[in-house]
Amino acid sequence: MKEIFEWNRLFYNNLPANFALEVIFRSTVMFIILLLTLKLAGKRGVKQLSIFETVIIIALGSAAGDPMFYEDVGIVPAAIVFTVIIILYRSVTWLTGKSKRFEEFIEGKTECLINNGKFSIATFKKESLAQDEFFSELRIKSIEHLGQIKHAFIETSGEISVFFYEDQEVKYGLPILPAAFNKKSKIIEKDGIHACTFCGHTEEHTSGTANCEVCKKDEWVPALKTLRIT
DSSP states (O other), X not given: OOOTTOHHHHHHTTOOTTXXXXXXXHHHHHHHHHHHHHHHHOGGGGTTSOHHHHHHHHHHHHHHHHHHHOTTSOHHHHHHHHHHHHHHHHHHHHHHHHOHHHHHHHHOOOEEEEETTEEOHHHHHHHTOOHHHHHHHHHHTTOOBGGGEXXXXXXXXXXXEEEEOOGGGOOOBOBOSHHHHXXXXXXXXXXXXXXXXXXXXXXXXXXXXXXXXXXXXXXXXXXXXXOOOO
């Protein structure tokens, strides 16, 4: 039967003192792995927290939790983990203040999703942002169609910021309400202004079929020009 308060086991888990070097190495490697993994997950995966902040929370939470519950995890190695994480945190913070390129790599940068009522397709592909998820964010802001939007950005926090046209400047745009958007079809049934469901570009068409002059896709929905109600 083990005795409580066996000091060597409690602080070092019966490991040699030079095991601290391995703990420093492990902490550094796991910090880098966490940082890269969350960066690959994208902004929306860590919404409202920066990737760097999320890494710190996960790393410190794990380091604090294990020695609280498991007798085979020593307190001293956990304390070393804390020290290494804080040093890495200070180092990364210093580097982000010194290098704009490094800051953009760690935190990302603000990207334009909608420009003058149309999708920035390249940005959507880069951010891996689902159209349904994006439409949901816009509907929460009482937006009915893209023609009401001058610019929309995805911030480094993952939040969507939107700048609107004045009422007199509202354009025809792609409807984002489910009932209207789901009427999309490759066959244009009525003459009028229609919106490409892929890029949001609007064109006037007669009945029949057509390809978008911007993205070359062929699914359309009648465009709207209603004003935004706030």
